[in-house]
Amino acid sequence: MAVCEGREVIRMLVYIAALGVMMAGIYAITMKDNIIKKLLGLSVMSNGIHVFLIALGYREGGVMPIMQDLDFQRFSMTAVDPIPQALVMTSIVINLSVLALGLSISIILYRRFGTLDSGKIRELRG
Amino acid sequence: MILYSFFAIPSFMATAFVIVLVSLKKDEYVPYVAITGAAMALFFSLLSVPQVLSGHPVTMQMEEWIAPFGITIFGDCLSVFLSAVVAMIGLLTIVFSYSYIRERRTKYYALLSLLFAGLFGVIHTGDLFNLFVFVELMSIASYGLVAFNRDNHALEASIKYLIIGSLGTTFFLIGVAFIYGLTGSLNMADVAGRLAGMSGPALTTAFAFMLSGLAIKAGLVPFHTWLPDAHPAAPSPVSAVLSGLMIGVSVYALMRVGYVVFSAPALFLNMLLVLGSASMLVGGVAALRQSNLKRMLAYSSVSQMGYIAFALGLGTALGVTGGIFHLVNQSVIKGLLFLCSGVIIYNAGTCDFDRLSGMFSSSRLLSFSFLAGVLALAGVPLSSGFASKWLIYAASYEVNPFLTLLAVMVSAITLAYGIKAYSMIFSRSSRKSERISFPLSMKIPLAILAVIILLMGIFPWTGIWMSELMAAGLDSASYIEGVPV
Numbered sequence: 001m002a003v004c005e006g007r008e009v010i011r012m013l014v015y016i017a018a019l020g021v022m023m024a025g026i027y028a029i030t031m032k033d034n035i036i037k038k039l040l041g042l043s044v045m046s047n048g049i050h051v052f053l054i055a056l057g058y059r060e061g062g063v064m065p066i067m068q069d070l071d072f073q074r075f076s077m078t079a080v081d082p083i084p085q086a087l088v089m090t091s092i093v094i095n096l097s098v099l100a101l102g103l104s105i106s107i108i109l110y111r112r113f114g115t116l117d118s119g120k121i122r123e124l125r126g
Numbered sequence: 127m128i129l130y131s132f133f134a135i136p137s138f139m140a141t142a143f144v145i146v147l148v149s150l151k152k153d154e155y156v157p158y159v160a161i162t163g164a165a166m167a168l169f170f171s172l173l174s175v176p177q178v179l180s181g182h183p184v185t186m187q188m189e190e191w192i193a194p195f196g197i198t199i200f201g202d203c204l205s206v207f208l209s210a211v212v213a214m215i216g217l218l219t220i221v222f223s224y225s226y227i228r229e230r231r232t233k234y235y236a237l238l239s240l241l242f243a244g245l246f247g248v249i250h251t252g253d254l255f256n257l258f259v260f261v262e263l264m265s266i267a268s269y270g271l272v273a274f275n276r277d278n279h280a281l282e283a284s285i286k287y288l289i290i291g292s293l294g295t296t297f298f299l300i301g302v303a304f305i306y307g308l309t310g311s312l313n314m315a316d317v318a319g320r321l322a323g324m325s326g327p328a329l330t331t332a333f334a335f336m337l338s339g340l341a342i343k344a345g346l347v348p349f350h351t352w353l354p355d356a357h358p359a360a361p362s363p364v365s366a367v368l369s370g371l372m373i374g375v376s377v378y379a380l381m382r383v384g385y386v387v388f389s390a391p392a393l394f395l396n397m398l399l400v401l402g403s404a405s406m407l408v409g410g411v412a413a414l415r416q417s418n419l420k421r422m423l424a425y426s427s428v429s430q431m432g433y434i435a436f437a438l439g440l441g442t443a444l445g446v447t448g449g450i451f452h453l454v455n456q457s458v459i460k461g462l463l464f465l466c467s468g469v470i471i472y473n474a475g476t477c478d479f480d481r482l483s484g485m486f487s488s489s490r491l492l493s494f495s496f497l498a499g500v501l502a503l504a505g506v507p508l509s510s511g512f513a514s515k516w517l518i519y520a521a522s523y524e525v526n527p528f529l530t531l532l533a534v535m536v537s538a539i540t541l542a543y544g545i546k547a548y549s550m551i552f553s554r555s556s557r558k559s560e561r562i563s564f565p566l567s568m569k570i571p572l573a574i575l576a577v578i579i580l581l582m583g584i585f586p587w588t589g590i591w592m593s594e595l596m597a598a599g600l601d602s603a604s605y606i607e608g609v610p611v
Binding site for chain 2: 022029035038039042045046049052053056083084087090091094097098101102105106108109112113118121122124125
């Protein structure tokens with residue numbers, strides 16, 4: 001019983017860690033002036049959600065959700081929840097494209113203005 | 127059963143792909159491919175109108191995976207009518223772009239097609255995570271399109287839009303993660319069934335994250351700061367799509383999630399009422415102070431989104447009907463007005479009121495359609511906006527007469543800035559007007575949209591009947607029944 005409770009605490013710690021990562025991302029987006037740091041904040045924040053999603057699908061002693069023989073009974077008893085993993089894969093790809101687009105706009109911005117400070121760019125744009 | 131309007135999504139996705147392929151061979155064919163794709167989407171959307179008119183929703187399962195495991199495609203009057211409106215305005219803006227966009231056409235049309243694929247996806251999907259994916263698809267395409275002009279304003283607006291917009295979609299994803307943790311399902315009908323009778327802090331957190339994420343996308347005050355920068359910075363046909371369709375579709379997602387998945391709790395209605403009233407007032411007052419036509423129209427979009435959120439927040443059947451009717455009306459009106467601003471930029475190269483004074487008084491079609499748009503925006507009788515605003519006034523009077531007073535007051539403000547813009551651009555008194563001309567591909571969309579506004583104004587009953595059918599789609603119980611689990 002005590003062991004079980006210990007595991008619950010660990011599970012809770014994962015949730016708290018995910019929340020902390022999300023908060024760090026939100027801090028970077030709202031407080032930092034540098035556009036690259038803001039974009040990194042976005043990335044960090046979504047990684048926090050990914051940790052949270054993966055933790056949701058966690059199961060004690062679970063195995064990879066790959067069905068080798070069509071044994072649904074055993075699959076549902078042993079495998080971890082595959083849906084959050086699929087969601088995280090999709091979300092990673094989406095984040096990658098947002099990050100790539102944001103960074104390429106940042107490159108043009110830097111060439112144009114010579115700075116990446118969002119406040120200065122706002123003043124300079126005319 | 128096959129829902130035909132679903133095929134608007136793959137037809138636009140295929141269009142984006144074919145555009146890039148065709149451009150490798152011959153660049154001039156690109157606009158024709160885009161027009162064909164849009165016409166196909168309109169055809170499919172209209173084809174499925176008879177499918178849903180009976181009031182029974184039509185659903186499809188992707189890849190034969192039964193609900194709630196596979197992705198559900200859901201079609202009722204709300205989604206099919208809305209997709210017909212989106213397809214029609216989409217086709218007209220793509221036709222308009224034919225002579226407006228002269229360079230880098232491949233990138234422009236490919237991104238615009240992806241944006242439309244995202245819009246149709248949001249309209250049709252019955253799955254929460256799939257909704258997130260399509261919202262991201264339309265958003266990423268629009269970030270690129272806002273930066274399309276590559277001038278200083280466009281780049282700054284685009285990066286700002288990208289950061290705030292991604293924050294919004296990320297918030298929505300947090301909400302989806304919470305919902306999955308609570309119910310173990312992502313299918314909207316299944317989730318709605320499981321959430322009934324559930325309560326607690328986790329549910330409220332999920333709800334708050336999802337709705338603030340979608341409110342950022344819909345440009346409601348205080349989440350609107352990106353909108354007045356991003357919408358004017360884009361090329362005019364894109365502004366028409368962003369202001370006319372994209373924020374409208376975001377409000378559609380907001381009401382599907384709030385009304386259907388969460389079955390309209392009091393918190394949701396009150397939040398919409400507060401956000402809507404604030405948006406109405408702030409957007410209207412800010413629009414009055416602008417000296418640039420497109421920026422004024424962007425603030426006006428904030429104000430009109432406020433009207434829709436306000437009407438939906440009233441929570442009565444009449445309010446929901448009025449809100450949905452106004453959603454359709456504002457799509458047509460904003461499409462028309464931004465296309466007018468496109469004609470003005472095409473001829474004068476600018477949209478600042480100071481430099482436009484009286485320049486366009488000789489163009490009858492432009493001044494007529496601009497006036498029709500402005501009057502409909504303010505809800506003047508015999509224009510399409512009258513019936514929808516009247517429904518909103520009537521619905522708010524039943525709830526609280528002070529709300530009606532607010533709504534009428536903002537309509538007066540709308541009329542004031544509309545007439546101000548009209549007289550600045552078209553008055554004869556000032557400078558001698560120049561001979562202006564614009565090609566037929568720009569005239570046709572303006573004429574069609576202006577005629578729609580007038581017809582809707584003269585025969586409001588068709589619109590009201592349509593919106594009543596659409597409003598039935600927000601009933602949570604019938605939505606759950608519509609998806610065979």
